[in-house]
Structure formats: structure tokens, C-alpha cells
Amino acid sequence: MLRNDITVAIRNAVMSELAEVGYGRLSIEAVARRAGVGKTAIYRRWSNKLEMVLEIITDVAGRKVPVPDTGSFADDLDLLMMIVSRALQHRVASQIIPDLMAEAARNPQIAETLQRVLRLHQQSVGEKLVGQAIARGELPEGTDADVAVDLILGPLYWRLAVSRQPIDGDYLEKLAAAVLGSLRGGSAKSK
Amino acid sequence: MLRNDITVAIRNAVMSELAEVGYGRLSIEAVARRAGVGKTAIYRRWSNKLEMVLEIITDVAGRKVPVPDTGSFADDLDLLMMIVSRALQHRVASQIIPDLMAEAARNPQIAETLQRVLRLHQQSVGEKLVGQAIARGELPEGTDADVAVDLILGPLYWRLAVSRQPIDGDYLEKLAAAVLGSLRGGSAKSK
DNA sequence: ATGCGGCGGAACGCAACCGTTACGTCGTAG
DNA sequence: CTACGACGTAACGGTTGCGTTCCGCCGCAT
Numbered sequence: 061m062l063r064n065d066i067t068v069a070i071r072n073a074v075m076s077e078l079a080e081v082g083y084g085r086l087s088i089e090a091v092a093r094r095a096g097v098g099k100t101a102i103y104r105r106w107s108n109k110l111e112m113v114l115e116i117i118t119d120v121a122g123r124k125v126p127v128p129d130t131g132s133f134a135d136d137l138d139l140l141m142m143i144v145s146r147a148l149q150h151r152v153a154s155q156i157i158p159d160l161m162a163e164a165a166r167n168p169q170i171a172e173t174l175q176r177v178l179r180l181h182q183q184s185v186g187e188k189l190v191g192q193a194i195a196r197g198e199l200p201e202g203t204d205a206d207v208a209v210d211l212i213l214g215p216l217y218w219r220l221a222v223s224r225q226p227i228d229g230d231y232l233e234k235l236a237a238a239v240l241g242s243l244r245g246g247s248a249k250s251k
Numbered sequence: 252m253l254r255n256d257i258t259v260a261i262r263n264a265v266m267s268e269l270a271e272v273g274y275g276r277l278s279i280e281a282v283a284r285r286a287g288v289g290k291t292a293i294y295r296r297w298s299n300k301l302e303m304v305l306e307i308i309t310d311v312a313g314r315k316v317p318v319p320d321t322g323s324f325a326d327d328l329d330l331l332m333m334i335v336s337r338a339l340q341h342r343v344a345s346q347i348i349p350d351l352m353a354e355a356a357r358n359p360q361i362a363e364t365l366q367r368v369l370r371l372h373q374q375s376v377g378e379k380l381v382g383q384a385i386a387r388g389e390l391p392e393g394t395d396a397d398v399a400v401d402l403i404l405g406p407l408y409w410r411l412a413v414s415r416q417p418i419d420g421d422y423l424e425k426l427a428a429a430v431l432g433s434l435r436g437g438s439a440k441s442k
Numbered sequence: 443a444t445g446c447g448g449c450g451g452a453a454c455g456c457a458a459c460c461g462t463t464a465c466g467t468c469g470t471a472g
Numbered sequence: 473c474t475a476c477g478a479c480g481t482a483a484c485g486g487t488t489g490c491g492t493t494c495c496g497c498c499g500c501a502t
Contacts, residue, residue: 061447061448062448063448063449066448066449080357081275081357082275082353082354082357083275084272084273084274084275084276085275085276087488087489087490088489088490088491089488089489089490090489092450096450097449097450098449098450098451098452099450099451099490099491099492100448100449100450100451100492100493101448101449101450103491103492104448104449107491109490154356155353155356155357158349158352158353158356159353159356161349161353161412161413162273162346162349162350162352162353163273164415165345165346165349165350165415166270166271166272166273166346171415178414179414183414204425206416206422207406207422207425207426207429210406210409210410210414210426211402211406211426211429211430211433213409214405214406214407214408214409214410215398215401215402215405215406216405217405217408217409217413218401218404218405218408218409219401219405221352222352222408223369223370223374223401224355224356224362225397231397231398234395234398235398235401235402238398238402238433238434239402239433240433241432241433241435242402242429242430242431242432242433243429244432252477252478253478254478254479257478257479278458278459278460279459279460279461280458280459280460281459283480287480288479288480289479289480289481289482290460290461290462290480290481291462291463291478291479291480291481292478292479292480294461294462295478295479298461300460
């Protein structure tokens, strides 16, 4: 019944609007205006701003991220960092993600949704990667996957989404090398 | 002329309101309500929501952070991480900082203010610290301070302000050890 | 040919907030 | 005692957005 092209237009408008003004200031009327549809079309699909945003970002972020598995941890790491950095450099993503993260700190519904989406996908990627490396003997036995994930994603996120400095050609390599060194150094052991 | 107790009440109210609803939804009327003052008292001091917030956060964040200088890079690092993690665990800070960071991505005025405050204080701390360590010969000559700062602050910020997982007793130690290893590993060389 | 249903558009009453103004109170300086 | 100025309160007109309703249009299935 509901026309699909209209739905798509609304989804795109929501993403753009989220990027431009953030969740806090996102208004249904602005979404309708931007999508070139009537408010009725929106309320026919969702009953809330919150419900609408949650459904849409769940859908967008839920697309599976391929787990790098090149056979070598160093290469896996390079690849993962490239994928993540590419994602974080997309204009829309780099605006929406920090905004929703901040919003999650005060809205449990958003927090829970992001946790589901990010932790179950992206973060599990990191854990899987570390697991593979340990199994292959490339990382020390007791390596703490938790710490490892923070070490891998933290600097990238900080650089790209927070301090927003451009990354030049070999920055990624240097960072990957440093992360590799920190994990192999045998310091991030658990218990 | 302007009563100081009123000014203080407003400043506190702004911080609380920022933490609760974020910059996007912060309203002058809500601030006045919370501070128990009239809107006139606010407009007598600032002419804008933006101007008000900028002035207040500049003041709050501008308080100098002591640069750790224990004589040993490892101890400096431990200390710095403890200071930063403490700061990021304060409820108000952990809500306001990500919110303003996200807002900075779309408001140049906020971005510039945060850059001034954070980069000139916190970030320079990191660079100074690395500089000391290189001078003492504790880190390789060409260590890239840029990468080092990302490696130090990134994981902490990610953990505390983004993924918001609690840090147990020895997490900080493990993280510090890993960071130390990554820098000493001689990987984060410049050029 | 007819009818159903999604569509855009317009308007509704309601609420919040903007930035400004007028008013009356109160503490303090002179 | 008087005058000044900051204060809280209340109200202003104007804007924006909510969520709802009604209208007329149009595509599509029967």
C-alpha cells in the first residue's frame, strides 16, 4: 500500500536532517519539507520522531560489516582500520554518529538501539579479529579483547569524529603499527 | 552592578541544562526557570544562547590542567590517564563534552571555541609530555606526538564517552601499559 | 465505471520559546 | 531620605513545531 519511493525519500531526508541539525532539533515538518512529502505520509508510517529515527538508523547501521580475515592479523588490522576510517570520513556518518552518541547519553531508547547495532556488529568484529589472531598465535594468549578494541577504534574515532583532524597518507599505517606494537608488546593481558 | 550570586546560579543552570537536554534543545526560559531567575537577568548578561554558552564553557574548560611531570614517562602517562578518566567520568562532563563535540561539527563558532580550549590546553599537555619523554630518551627520537596523543586520549574517550563501559580496577593500568608499548615499539615514527 | 487508499496541501488548536517591554520590589550608595 | 539599578514577574507579538483532520487528486484494482 505505502508507496516505496515515498518511504525512501523520507528515509534520506531523515538522514540528511539528522546530519544537518542533529536529533535534538530534528523536526517532522522539516523532514517532510525536505523529502517533498506531506506530514501525513510520515505519520502514516511512524507515530513518533523517536520511533522514526530509531527504525531508520537501525536499518542503516544494521547492514553487516564484513569481518576482515586475510590470514594475517597485521593485514586484518590494516584493512579494518581502512574500512572504519572510510566510514567515519563520510560527511553524513561523521555528523550523525557523534550526535546520536551524545543523545544516547540521555535517551535510554537511543542508547539501547546503538548498543545493539554497534556492539553486536562493529564491536564483535574487533573481538573476532583478536580471537583469530590469538588462535593463530599472533597475539599473546591472555590478550584482553576489550582493551584491544578500545585501542583500535578509540584513536580513529577520536581523530576523525572528535578532534577532526585530517589524516594524511601514512597516518593510518603509523597508527596501525602502533596498535599492533601495543598488543604484541604483551601488555594488554587480562587478569 | 550585576549580582554575582545570580550569575553563578545561571552558570550552574546552563551546565545542568546542557547536560540534560544538550545544546540543541537548551532554551533560555528553561535556564531561567532552573536558576530561579528572570529571563531579564540572563539577557542583561548575554545577548544570545550561543554567546552565553560559549562564554560559560570557555570559562569552565579554560581552567588549566596541570601537566604531569613526575620525571618518568610511564608515571606521567599513568597520571595523565587517571586525570583524564576522572574528568570524563563526571556525569556532567561526560554528557556535555560529546554533545558539544557533535554540535561543533555543524557550528563553526562552537568548533572554534572547543578547538581553542581543548587543543591549546589538553592536547598541548600530551605534546609536552611526549616532548619531555623524547628529551629524556624514553621515547624514540622521531616519535610522532600527533599519533601519540591520539593513542593516549582516543581509547579513553572512546571507552568513557562513547561506548560508556565502566572501567574496572586494572583497566587503566593495562591501557597505559599498552599505549606505552605502542610508543616505545618505535612504530609511531614521523615521516 | 466505480471505489479504495495513499498522496500533498492546508488548516486546526495547543504548546513552547524567542527577545522585548512595563511594572513594582528591594538593597545599597550617597 | 532619596535615587538608582538590578531583580522577578508577567505579558507582549511572532515563530515554530506538534499531532490531527479534512479536502481534492490520482493511480490502481475490480
